[in-house]
Amino acid sequence: MNIQNKSIRSEHSCGHSRSVDLRRLRSQGVLSEREVKWCQSNGVEVAYDPIQIGWVPLECEDDILGTFGRPNPRPFHFRAWDLKDSAEYAAMLSSERLWRYLPEVYPGPISADDAAQLIELGYEDHHQVLAIEKDGHAIGQVRMLEKGSGTAEVSYWLGEKHWGKRYASSIVAQYCDEYLRQRPKVYRVIAVVHTDNLASQAVLRKCAFTDSARDGEWLTLERLRRAS
Incomplete structure (x- = not known):
């Protein structure tokens, strides 16, 4: 068309x-x-x-x-993390509340030097990690991990001071749309969410994700690309 x-x-x-x-x-x-x-x-x-x-x-x-x-312009910009983001990156990741529903254990406060090392690790072709930027400031992170067979896994987090502003659904929808346009071979995007994290489940369902599977405390939702 x-x-x-x-x-x-x-x-x-x-x-x-x-x-x-x-x-x-x-x-x-x-x-x-x-x-x-x-x-x-x-x-x-x-x-x-x-x-x-x-x-x-x-x-x-x-x-x-x-x-x-x-x-x-679209409200959010997705870009690579830069060393100049180290202090803000460390501050956001040092929030214990941020880690509540993440699969990793809270490591304790993170220094700017630690954040700089994480940023310098970069990402491989199949693993995209980007800062979410709004009005020129990094407010969180989106991540897409290609898992093979046309499937990629999306995850995201926002700095605690940016919670409650109804950003999440717009971020997930925009990021997934842009990623699928850039990666035509990916036909399925999944997200793994803790069963107690009702807010993130609601965000994903608003963004056309549907329940796919459950493994203990973790729920998998999926969004499929429609064939043209």
Whole structure:
């Protein structure tokens, strides 16, 4: 499909189809599950709307806040960690509360030198670790580990002072969308979450992840790329 047509056609169970204007107003509501699947199958970009709790065309006109569509920059930037981030990186990782639902044990306070060593380790082709940047400042981290057979595992964390700002669902949706565009051979993204971490489970489900498996205290959710 040529996105310049500015509309999509969605098949309905009754056999007929209707057009969906990609430039429609944001206030017209979110796409249906069938419409989202159609967009994913045909390379039409959608974005998660945290206000209406659903997916809308990326190019829709925002008549709610005026900061939603393609003409405006995306709210978060994902970049490699830099040595200049060492102090902030150490401060965020030194929060014991941050480690509550991580698979690793809290190592205790981390020094700027320790953080610098972690940053210098870098990442391999199959293991992407990036800082989440907002308004020029690092606020957390996203990570994607390719596990083979077209599957990658996403994880993320935010510095404690950035909790409660409703950033997480937008970050996960944006990062996964960008990663899948860059890695066409990856068709499945999974996330492993502690069963007590209800907040992260809710974030992932808002971002089109569904329950896949459970192993003791750990729940696996998955998001599948739709074939074109």
